Amino acid sequence: MRVLQVLGSLASLLAATQAVNVPYDPSPFPATGYITAATVNNASDILSGGTITINGVTVVVPRNLLVNTPSLTAVAWSELFKPDGTIDLPLWPEVNWEAAMYANYIGGQHVAGIIYIFQEVGNANAGFITSIDYEKGEFRVSGSIGDATSVGRFGKVHGDWPLWSADTESPSVQASTGFPVCLPRADPAVEDDPLCPKKNRPLDSNGQPLTGFTFDPPPVAEGRPDPNLFAPLMVGDFIIYSGTTVPDGDDTIIAAYSIEANLGLYTAHGTT
Structure with a gap:
C-alpha cells in the first residue's frame, strides 16, 4: 500500500510539474x-x-x-x-x-x-583501408565501403548529397598532423592524379608507402614530394572517419565528411 501511495504521489507530482508554465x-x-x-x-x-x-x-x-x-x-x-x-x-x-x-x-x-x-x-568508426576502387572513387575500411567526399575536393565528385560532404575550405580529410590527404581520381599504377600525386607518398626500402616524412624546403625538385599538393590515401592506411549513410543503388554507402589518417606528414621548418 505504501508503494502504491508513493507511486500515486509521484504521478501527482509529475502531473503538477507538467501543468506548471515556464x-x-x-x-x-x-x-x-x-x-x-x-x-x-x-x-x-x-x-x-x-x-x-x-x-x-x-x-x-x-x-x-x-x-x-x-x-x-x-x-x-x-x-x-x-x-x-x-x-x-x-x-x-x-x-x-x-x-x-x-x-x-x-x-x-x-x-x-x-x-x-x-x-x-556522426557515424564515427576506425580501421585500415583494405581496398580502393579508383574508378568509383570509393574505398573499404575493414569491409565497410565509403567515399571521401561528394564535391570533388578530395577525390572524385559524388554529387547526390552535397550538404553532407567534406569541408572544402578547412580540410576535414587530413593526416594526424593536419596535412590534407585525398583519394586519387585514377589508379596510380595506371595514371597519376596531378592533384593527388603518388610522389606525395614515397616508398621505403621495402616498397611500402611511408607513413611519416618531412617535405623538402622550397623550391621543390622534380619528382620530389610537393607540399603544395595533397597526399594520397593508400591501402593499409589506418583512418578514423565520420560520415553519413546515404543510398547507393539498392545498397547504402557511408559518405565520409571527416577522415583522419594515421600519417605523420610535415612541411619543412619555417614553411607552411
Missing part, C-alpha cells in the same frame, strides 16, 4: 534529441523558416536562420527539404537523425537560434 519568459532552451518531424513554410523560398520537433517539443525555425551540418555551416533550412516540402535527409526516417540546438522560450513558444543536424551521432 517561470521565465524569455528563458534559454538548449536541447539535443531525435528529430521526429520537421516542416518548411515555403520550400521555394531559400531563406524560409519552419519548425523542427525533437523530444516531443516543436521549435520554431525563424526565417533567415542558417543551420549547421557536420562539416558545413550556413545551410539554409529550406535546403533540407524537397520541392514538395517533405524532409530530404538521407534514408529518413529509416535511419535516426538528431539535432542539437540552442533556442529560447519566448512569447509562449520555443524559437531556435542555433541548430546542428547530424545522423546517428
Whole structure:
C-alpha cells in the first residue's frame, strides 16, 4: 500500500510539474534529441523558416536562420527539404537523425537560434583501408565501403548529397598532423592524379608507402614530394572517419565528411 501511495504521489507530482508554465519568459532552451518531424513554410523560398520537433517539443525555425551540418555551416533550412516540402535527409526516417540546438522560450513558444543536424551521432568508426576502387572513387575500411567526399575536393565528385560532404575550405580529410590527404581520381599504377600525386607518398626500402616524412624546403625538385599538393590515401592506411549513410543503388554507402589518417606528414621548418 505504501508503494502504491508513493507511486500515486509521484504521478501527482509529475502531473503538477507538467501543468506548471515556464517561470521565465524569455528563458534559454538548449536541447539535443531525435528529430521526429520537421516542416518548411515555403520550400521555394531559400531563406524560409519552419519548425523542427525533437523530444516531443516543436521549435520554431525563424526565417533567415542558417543551420549547421557536420562539416558545413550556413545551410539554409529550406535546403533540407524537397520541392514538395517533405524532409530530404538521407534514408529518413529509416535511419535516426538528431539535432542539437540552442533556442529560447519566448512569447509562449520555443524559437531556435542555433541548430546542428547530424545522423546517428556522426557515424564515427576506425580501421585500415583494405581496398580502393579508383574508378568509383570509393574505398573499404575493414569491409565497410565509403567515399571521401561528394564535391570533388578530395577525390572524385559524388554529387547526390552535397550538404553532407567534406569541408572544402578547412580540410576535414587530413593526416594526424593536419596535412590534407585525398583519394586519387585514377589508379596510380595506371595514371597519376596531378592533384593527388603518388610522389606525395614515397616508398621505403621495402616498397611500402611511408607513413611519416618531412617535405623538402622550397623550391621543390622534380619528382620530389610537393607540399603544395595533397597526399594520397593508400591501402593499409589506418583512418578514423565520420560520415553519413546515404543510398547507393539498392545498397547504402557511408559518405565520409571527416577522415583522419594515421600519417605523420610535415612541411619543412619555417614553411607552411
